[in-house]
């Protein structure tokens with residue numbers, strides 16, 4: 001039983017390596033390519049960044065990912081680029097040359113990761129051929145940490161190298177497309193099995209036959225079991241090749257995202273219809289994490305501080321679940337039962353999430369409160385869908401994360417706000433009802449008192465944001 005992939009343009013066939021070995025360990029320890037480094041083994045530092053190339057010649061995508069979180073079979077059929085594949089003899093890739101010429105490296109530990117993140121930026125369809133603005137560079141490098149150089153020379157190198165259009169030929173390993181490696185439906189080694197179904201029914205059968213299997217999507221949560229805890233994963237069912245789970249639908253009245261759609265692929269449509277939601281998604285982890293992580297994984301993980309569930313609840317999103325017994329639908333708000341406990345039945349998985357499109361007269365906003373802007377988990381997430389007419393709130397759907405054991409609707413708050421005048425003072429008065437909805441916990445991220453205060457005071461931000469007010473606050477924030 002073999003697993004095939006291309007690395008720097010060369011085909012590799014793997015046998016007898018357990019599927020819980022990370023892609024990073026395989027690349028470093030088995031292939032002896034030690035450019036990609038292990039810094040944190042949890043997706044935070046970017047030292048392990050490699051690039052996945054996909055698609056036909058002329059339309060290739062190049063995406064930076066954290067090899068520490070990918071398991072080896074995530075590379076099933078993939079086209080992987082590491083820093084060793086960029087230079088052509090003595091001819092450095094423009095990113096490497098810019099980093100070297102601009103003193104963007106000192107000890108060099110982080111450098112291959114930065115180079116690969118910038119290589120993906122330079123080859124990325126959304127960026128090439130234009131001015132690289134500081135926001136784009138920031139976004140591309142938010143997942144890479146350097147302890148010695150300081151970021152200015154690295155950012156300068158990014159602007160220098162990525163401001164020009166990369167040609168399809170550039171880079172020996174990654175430039176042109178070659179016949180894709182053959183992906184396998186099943187890989188087994190060391191008493192562990194990795195199943196990679198390609199259709200919905202096949203996935204349902206696999207799960208029915210292996211009810212205790214781990215469902216694996218991008219692996220940005222689950223991958224930690226392999227990367228950090230070195231756990232054996234007896235049976236894993238990967239969603240990444242299931243055609244139905246990769247579908248994106250743009251219908252007249254809703255968007256629908258298959259559970260295995262990555263954040264990166266979901267962003268264009270979400271950004272078009274719900275810019276505030278897209279701003280939040282761009283703060284999930286880093287570009288590497290968003291290239292791997294999925295909305296389905298964020299829902300399936302059922303964390304009380306997952307960023308998308310409060311938004312999906314406020315937007316009245318509907319989940320499609322699937323099993324061998326057939327489909328089942330439910331409002332997403334009913335899915336989260338208790339701390340990390342969901343309504344998924346044995347043998348069932350998330351197929352897709354359907355998000356209604358914005359209606360006239362409604363506004364949607366979401367705010368993430370965390371200690372850092374980038375690469376940080378939320379202390380509180382507030383999501384608000386408000387309809388205002390004739391100077392009053394006609395309808396309100398409000399949900400929070402970080403305030404309870406599950407992402408949850410703020411029903412008392414919704415009732416208090418509905419019908420109130422659309423004025424800052426009236427809204428802040430109604431916001432006091434947040435205290436009836438939640439009794440948050442204190443933990444290392446935030447105290448209960450802080451969480452409650454923030455959840456109430458986000459209404460000031462909401463009002464000012466929607467009404468466009470920029471004069472000083474004329475209401476007292478609620479302490």
Ligand SMILES: Cc1cc2nc3c(=O)[nH]c(=O)nc-3n(C[C@H](O)[C@H](O)[C@H](O)COP(=O)(O)OP(=O)(O)OC[C@H]3O[C@@H](n4cnc5c(N)ncnc54)[C@H](O)[C@@H]3O)c2cc1C
Pocket residue numbers: 042043044214215216217218219220221222223239259260283284285286289292293294295296297298299300301305306307308348349350351375376377378
């Ligand atoms: C460095 C870093 C930063 C992060 N930052 C954030 C952040 O800012 N905000 C945030 O919300 N999260 C964050 N995360 C967590 C993670 O990226 C998200 O939860 C992501 O959406 C998980 O998606 P995935 O595809 O990687 O899921 P996986 O890790 O593959 O799976 C996650 C869980 O969902 C289940 N699952 C996956 N697909 C299905 C399905 N189709 N049906 C049923 N169950 C399924 C899995 O069994 C598993 O329990 C971060 C993670 C890392 C490592």
Ligand code: FES
Pocket residue numbers: 037038039040041042043044045046047048049066067068069
């Ligand atoms: S080793 Fe730090 S992100 Fe992978």
Ligand code: FES
Pocket residue numbers: 104105106107108109110111145146147148149
């Ligand atoms: S150059 Fe030393 S960590 Fe970045």
